[in-house]
Amino acid sequence: MTHRTRRVAVIGAGLSGLVAIKELLDEGHQVDAFEAAGREGGVFASTTGVSYDQMRLTVSQHFMAFSSMTPPPDEPRAFWTRERYLIYLRAFCERFDLLRHIRFETRVTAIQRLPDGTMRVCWSTGGPGEAETQGARIYDAVAICQGAFRASAPRLPCIPGLADFPGRVTHSAAYVGPKPFAGQRVLVIGMGETAADVTSQIAAQAAHCWLTFRTYPELVARFPYGHAHTTDAWSARINHWLPHARLTEFRAATDLDAAYGPLPDRHRLVEDWAVRSGGARFLQKNDDFVPQVLSGEIDVAPGGVERIEGGVVHLADGRKVEPDDIVLCTGYRESSIPAEWLDGVQVDGFILTVAGDLLQHRDQQLEV
Structure with a gap:
């Protein structure tokens, strides 16, 4: 069976995004990743929202680390701080040469399916205080790795008063x-x-x-x-x-x-x-x-x-x-793939919004 190299866009350079980039590159695909923040790490890189001062992981580094870059077997188990985990993620990027494939401070604005089955990804680039520039490129596939817990989508309980x-x-x-x-x-x-x-x-x-x-x-x-x-x-x-x-x-x-x-x-x-x-x-x-x-x-x-x-x-x-x-401390709405990203696009895989809606407590209605 002939292996066909695909052009793949990865949206997000957090935990899942970094692994997606690495694995796709290992398979010989051409990868561009888009990250709205100025560095890799997703929620762990944020200084406000989701990630906070004095944050520690809830599992040890031996459980949290990727299988392709594990800590030394004899390293005592510990709960890494957010800062220590970011150091690990940067080392992961450097070890597998991922950073050159990531466009930082770049926000995806639309994903459009074209008649031939490919997808046009549109984006806007520009850091704080900088003029924004627009761009677009055609890809064979798109991996949405933006995560489920974002400061922009807090879950607010409906408490009378x-x-x-x-x-x-x-x-x-x-x-x-x-x-x-x-x-x-x-x-x-x-x-x-x-x-x-x-x-x-x-x-x-x-x-x-x-x-x-x-x-x-x-x-x-x-x-x-x-x-x-x-x-x-x-x-x-x-x-x-x-x-x-x-x-x-x-x-x-x-x-x-x-x-x-x-x-x-x-x-x-x-x-x-x-x-x-x-x-x-x-x-x-x-x-x-x-x-x-x-x-x-x-x-x-x-x-x-x-x-x-x-x-x-x-x-x-x-x-x-x-x-x-x-x-x-009532969590986040997991529904978070923007509608404009899905212009004619059928998303494969498990969508957290489905489980979130089905399992939502009857008294935990959300305020929009």
Whole structure:
């Protein structure tokens, strides 16, 4: 079978985009990549939105690294910072000579299917303060690798009265660090991996920090039961996902309590919340905030928010609180392929917007 070299456009130079560029080049194709930012790295390269100060990965570098450039096998497992991961991505680009194939500060404006089946990709190039220039080129195929989580598409919950709250409302997409919340009374809504970081950072500087969520997260400890290894080093993650496995683990921990004394409070809380979650949920792989829950620095209010009346927030647990700030850690809309990119184009593959719409909670309608 004769191999035909194709001209391929890759949109985005984040994690998936970089791998797409490398693999396409390895197969002998001609590749042009388009990245709106000034460097590679996607959300990890951003200084505002999605990526924030003091951010750390939720899996070890041995799990996060690409198979074509793994860390040394004897390198101790660690949770890299955002900055350290960007260093890795730059080294990946240099090792496989990817940078010369990427057009930075270039925004794709349209993708048009032509009668012969090829696609015209149109773009605009220009950094901050520079005059924009337009361009277009014909490609045999296009790989859209722009990611699912972008600051331009925050998911906003429909909470009665939220629009009239007199204080400041911030989505985690705009969160950079805790300094603006120092000395304030802050209510954080949501409990994903970003919320764990954001709540922990804010609580350390706020006058008071409440944390509320509708359902308990399926927590996984970074270093289970005091082990030196990260959780991805020694356990199959499917075991954490299965509810019966979590119940079995909890019962085993109870038996160990009786035989050898109780588990540390931190690990006990992780197990307790995992059981309360019911299992079969997306793993929340960040337990750094747990000590602050145990100390009371983070005031947990399970059940979420019922309504907001003026400056008073009515929580599902019956409490009424009056925060100065509300921080929404409620994720992002995954629907994000712009309509103008799809002029006559049929997109193959799994589209996150489909799953996002189907699995969306009935009370979690989105504001446009």
